[in-house]
Amino acid sequence: MDGTGACLVQRDFTVLLEKEHPGFEAARRELSRFAELVKSPASFHTYRLTPLSMWNAAAQGLEAAEILERIRDMSRLEVPGQVLKEITLWLSRYGRLRLRKSMEQPGELVLESTAPEFLDEIMNLESVQKWELKRVTETMLTIPVRNRGVLKQDLTRLGYPVQDEVGYHSGQALSFKLRDQIAAGIPFSLRPYQCESVSAFIGSSNGTEGGSGVLVLPCGAGKTVIGLAAMDKLQRETLILTSNVTSVRQWIQELRNKSTLSDLEIGEYSGDRKEVRPVTVSTYQILTHRSKKEDGFKHMKLFNERDWGLIIYDEVHLLPAPVFRVTAEIQATRRLGLTATLVREDGCEKDVFSLIGPKLYEMPWRDLEQEGWIAQVKCCEIRVPMSEPLRTKYSLAEGRQKFRIAAENSGKLKVVKELLEIHAGRQVLIIGQYLGQLKHLSEQLQAPLITGSMPQQKRIELFRAFRSGSLSLLIVSKVANFAVDLPDASVGIEVSGSFGSRQEEAQRLGRLLRPKSGDNRAYFYTLVTDGTREQDFALRRQLFLIEQGYEYSVQLTKDDDDGEKEAAQ
C-alpha cells in the first residue's frame, strides 16, 4: 500500500496484477496460493478472491493473518475495508465445524464446533433440515451416516465448510508393487514433488489429515505416476475415472508398465469393453450414459460392484453432476482428485471441495519448469493472411464451409517453411485436421504423413525413426489424439485445429512437449487465418492454455517482408 505494489484489489474481490511490474513474479506466486486466476489478457492478470480459494489456502495450513498481510503488502492502494472484512469472515469459518464418528451410535455422525453459535446458525438453516440434524448438546449435533456427503455439500455451498474426520472404510486389499518400466530390478522412483503430493494425500498415520482431496499439477508433471504411487501406499482395489477413452488406455498402459499387476487384474470399463477387475479404469461419460431419456444411470453400479478402497478422479474439474451425486453417497471411500486446473464455474467447484476434498497440494508449473521436469513451452499464434481470391471465396461461403476455407488457407505453407528453417535441427510435428491439406504439405515438404488409414506396422516404423532422430519431420492427422505412443518432439505446428476441444488441445501439448535435452525449450505454433472465424476458436484455446500456465503470444505475418521471428530467440 505504499503506492508501488503490483496489485490492485477491487471492491468486487478481483485483484488486478500488472504484468510489467517488478514485483509481478513474487505477487503471482503469492496469489496462486489463495486466489483464482480468472483471465490473463494483455497487461493485467485478473485474480479473484473467493470463499473457496480461501478455504483451499487454509486447508494447506495458511493462516488468516498471513493472507491478510500478504494482500496488504502487494496492494498498491489501501485495500477496501469491506474486502478485508469478508475475507476474515470466510476464513473464520474454516475448521470450525468438524465431522466425526459417534461414540454411542454406530449409524450416526457427530458434527461439532467449539463455537455453539455456529451450530445455532446451522440449525436455523431451513434447507439442511432434510438431512435429519439433531442437536444433542451445546457443541454437538448428530446426523445419520448416509447423509455425510450431502450435508457437507450443502453446508459448503451455504458458506460453512466442514472438516471431515470420520475416516474411511478400507476396501478390499490388493497386493502389488511398483517397478521401473525399463528394468524390473531398478526400484521405482518418484520425483521430489511427486513424493510430496502423495504424502499430502495420504496424510499422517492417524488419518485425520489428508485422506481425500485434490492435487493440482500441470500437464506433463506425471499425474498418473502420482496416482500409481497413491495406490501403492494404500494397496487396495482401485477405481480410476477419467475424461475420455484415450486417457483410459494411457492409465492402463502405465499400470501395466509400472506395476506388478497382471493384465487380469486391470480392467477397462468403456463403450468397447465392460471389465470390472481389481483395478478398473473408466470414463465419466459411460457412468452418466442413459439409453433413453428417462432411464436410470445403469453404469453407476460400477461404484458398488467391487469393494473399492480408493477412487481416483482424473481431470476432476470435468466431473459431471450425476457423478457428484453418487460420490456424495460413497464418502466412506477414499477419493483422490487430480487436475491441472481447478474449475472456475462456481457451484461445481464447491462440490469438488466438499465431496472429493480440499486442495491438498499445488505445484506451480513455473517451478517444474525451472527444475527441468517439464519443458519451457513457448506458445505462439501466427496470423496468416488470405490471398485476394481466397478472401472472395470465403466471404461467399457460409457456416461450415467458411471455417474450412480459412483452415485450409494455402498461405500457411509458406509460414510452415519459415518455421522449419528457424527450428532446423529440431524434431518437428505438424498436426492438422484436414487430410487434403496435410497431403499437400506432405508432398511440398517431403515428409511422411500418418493418417488413420496407415497400417499400424508402418506407423510404428515411422514413430521409431522419428524417435531415433533419423527422421526429423512428421505430419500427423488427428490420429495423434489416439496414439498412446506418439513420439516426443520439441516443436509442434498446428496448421488446422478443432473448434471445441480445448482440453484435448492442452493434453496434446502436454504430451508432445516433454522435457527436452539441451536447453529444455519447446515451441508450439498455431496457424490461424487472419480476419476469419478461425480466430474466435483459437482465442478460446488460448484462454485454456493460459489457465494452464502457458505463455501465449500473437504474431502477425506481413505479406512480404517478414522481419525476424522473435519468438524463436
Place this chain on the structure above:
DNA sequence: CATTTGGAAA
C-alpha cells in the same frame, strides 16, 4: 465382428 449411424451431453 468391424464399421457406420444416431442420440445425448455440455
Place this chain on the structure above:
DNA sequence: GCATATTCCAAATG
C-alpha cells in the same frame, strides 16, 4: 443466450 462442434456410447448395419 443460441447454436454449434465435439465426444462418447450403443444400436444398427453389412
